Amino acid sequence: MPVPVIVLNFGHSVLKSLDDYTNAASEIYRRYRMGQNVVAVTSAQGDQTDVLMAEALRVGPEGTAKNLPELIQLGERRSAALLALALERVGAPAFVRQARDLGLQAKGPHTDAELIDLDVQQLQEDLKNHDIVVMPGFVGIGEDDRPSLLGQGGADYTALYVAQKLGVSAILLKDVDGVYEHDPREAGPAPKRYSEISWEDAKRRADVLIAPKALSFAMENALEFEVGAPGLPMLTRIGSKTGALSLPLAPKKLKVAMMGAGVVGGGVYRRIAAQPTRFEIVKIMVRSVSKYIDQGYLPDELTDNFEAIIAAKPDIFIDVSGPIEPALSFTKKMLSLGVHVVSANKQAIAEGGQDLIDFAKANDAILAFSSAAGGGMPVLEMCSRERGRIKRVEALLNGTTNYMLDAMSTGKSYAEALKEAQDKGFAEADPSSDVNGADAAAKIRLVALLGFGKAISLDDISRDTIENFSPKAPPKGARKRVAICANNEGGFKTSLELQDLPLDNFIAQATGEEAHAIFYFEDGDVYRIRGKGAGRWPTTESVMADLFDISATYF
Numbered sequence: 272m273p274v275p276v277i278v279l280n281f282g283h284s285v286l287k288s289l290d291d292y293t294n295a296a297s298e299i300y301r302r303y304r305m306g307q308n309v310v311a312v313t314s315a316q317g318d319q320t321d322v323l324m325a326e327a328l329r330v331g332p333e334g335t336a337k338n339l340p341e342l343i344q345l346g347e348r349r350s351a352a353l354l355a356l357a358l359e360r361v362g363a364p365a366f367v368r369q370a371r372d373l374g375l376q377a378k379g380p381h382t383d384a385e386l387i388d389l390d391v392q393q394l395q396e397d398l399k400n401h402d403i404v405v406m407p408g409f410v411g412i413g414e415d416d417r418p419s420l421l422g423q424g425g426a427d428y429t430a431l432y433v434a435q436k437l438g439v440s441a442i443l444l445k446d447v448d449g450v451y452e453h454d455p456r457e458a459g460p461a462p463k464r465y466s467e468i469s470w471e472d473a474k475r476r477a478d479v480l481i482a483p484k485a486l487s488f489a490m491e492n493a494l495e496f497e498v499g500a501p502g503l504p505m506l507t508r509i510g511s512k513t514g515a516l517s518l519p520l521a522p523k524k525l526k527v528a529m530m531g532a533g534v535v536g537g538g539v540y541r542r543i544a545a546q547p548t549r550f551e552i553v554k555i556m557v558r559s560v561s562k563y564i565d566q567g568y569l570p571d572e573l574t575d576n577f578e579a580i581i582a583a584k585p586d587i588f589i590d591v592s593g594p595i596e597p598a599l600s601f602t603k604k605m606l607s608l609g610v611h612v613v614s615a616n617k618q619a620i621a622e623g624g625q626d627l628i629d630f631a632k633a634n635d636a637i638l639a640f641s642s643a644a645g646g647g648m649p650v651l652e653m654c655s656r657e658r659g660r661i662k663r664v665e666a667l668l669n670g671t672t673n674y675m676l677d678a679m680s681t682g683k684s685y686a687e688a689l690k691e692a693q694d695k696g697f698a699e700a701d702p703s704s705d706v707n708g709a710d711a712a713a714k715i716r717l718v719a720l721l722g723f724g725k726a727i728s729l730d731d732i733s734r735d736t737i738e739n740f741s742p743k744a745p746p747k748g749a750r751k752r753v754a755i756c757a758n759n760e761g762g763f764k765t766s767l768e769l770q771d772l773p774l775d776n777f778i779a780q781a782t783g784e785e786a787h788a789i790f791y792f793e794d795g796d797v798y799r800i801r802g803k804g805a806g807r808w809p810t811t812e813s814v815m816a817d818l819f820d821i822s823a824t825y826f
């Protein structure tokens with residue numbers, strides 16, 4: 272099955288601060304989880320290019336030095352590295368490639384060159400192996416084998432060039448969510464927005480927003496592309512025709528209540544606080560208010576009483592707590608009030624099963640629980656998308672176990688390995704469910720439900736425990752505990768199996784808390800996905816992606 276690819280350009284206006292790399296990584300993650308592979312083309316952060324230019328002028332010769340591009344390209348390269356790091360934090364599989372690695376050739380003046388070639392096969396191979404490729408924009412390799420700059424707005428141009436060579440679509444991400452009658456940041460009445468505009472009209476209306484060189488390239492090659500802002504669902508399509516103007520849609524600020532403020536809750540809290548135009552935390556329910564005040568939460572935000580959560584009238588309730596109850600009852604209550612629920616609580620959702628999903632629908636509320644299995648690995652998203660086609664899923668569904676088995680393979684004791692997994696925030700508050708398989712079993716129930724439409728109970732799942740595991744021999748290859756759901760000839764079967772896998776096996780290649788999954792489809796297709804299966808930031812990212820999906824329904 273060919274995987275859809277999209278090229279995203281992150282302009283300097285959306286990379287103003289280091290936190291913006293987190294937002295850029297989110298944008299990529301949201302597409303990755305929808306099943307897209309991404310080429311991310313970076314601009315330099317904020318005014319980095321000017322800073323580097325001033326440095327060049329201070330040290331180098333007068334005029335346009337041949338070695339100027341060597342220095343200036345560092346702005347885009349730094350951005351590419353920062354973006355890859357931000358992606359790695361959330362467990363998204365990013366790989367950085369430079370212009371030279373990708374045979375991105377340029378000709379003409381070395382500060383205003385034109386792109387003339389790209390090693391498409393190399394880039395496709397990289398996408399196959401890594402899903403997400405990050406590359407600096409604004410630079411190609413010139414005729415004298417030195418880097419050449421591509422002129423003003425060269426990162427836009429790079430993105431469009433790469434998209435054209437790959438035959439895929441591109442989105443240029445800016446601090447404005449599309450093309451307007453005039454710059455919406457100017458004083459005066461709010462301008463209207465184009466949902467589509469022709470290349471010619473865009474040249475007249477948006478030559479500040481989109482680099483003229485990039486627009487000319489698109490027009491000459493009849494390349495349609497889109498312009499938008501990170502995190503906002505609307506885009507302007509630039510192509511052969513101009514459509515009607517409409518009033519811009521502003522996001523509704525959604526009130527969010529949370530239950531739980533532990534490893535994942537703490538991450539979600541921070542990320543929501545960084546999105547003040549989209550979300551506002553109205554209440555957080557915790558067991559001990561005083562403990563969380565000591566951790567820096569505001570007394571007004573905290574409660575140990577569910578009635579206070581209801582009274583805060585949230586639009587969204589986030590459950591990042593552990594046990595089934597009271598989470599399941601509270602989730603039902605919120606859904607009955609029409610409040611959307613985002614849940615990372617696999618035990619509660621697995622227990623609620625299809626009835627809970629139906630209950631949400633009946634109450635016109637969204638129930639999203641991508642983070643309940645796989646941490647940041649989009650295993651449930653894949654299950655929902657491909658339901659009906661899936662024959663077998665093999666997946667690592669417990670980060671703690673994966674981490675521990677790895678650590679024990681390198682000579683650590685069971686107790687040391689468990690302590691490390693707890694310290695890193697992978698294990699549940701009571702880690703027995705991680706090691707005895709109950710945590711993975713709840714996730715298997717979710718995979719069975721979403722991927723195969725099967726309601727199974729805990730007892731249906733045969734499981735190997737690693738509780739007090741004391742291996743008699745070192746693993747042959749890599750030791751993993753693999754969750755399996757399969758439509759066999761003898762019927763639907765689920766299991767959690769301790770296996771020694773050959774090192775070239777895709778599942779075996781996940782290390783530490785990494786999670787890999789292989790989907791075998793009825794028609795013979797095989798699809799591999801990866802991410803980090805546990806930990807604050809990967810799981811938080813998955814929760815945030817659900818929040819953004821809900822937010823998108825309010826435009």
Ligand code: HSE
Nearest residue numbers: 669670671697699805
């Ligand atoms: N304790 C879980 C794990 C957390 O280790 O996978 C993520 O669900």
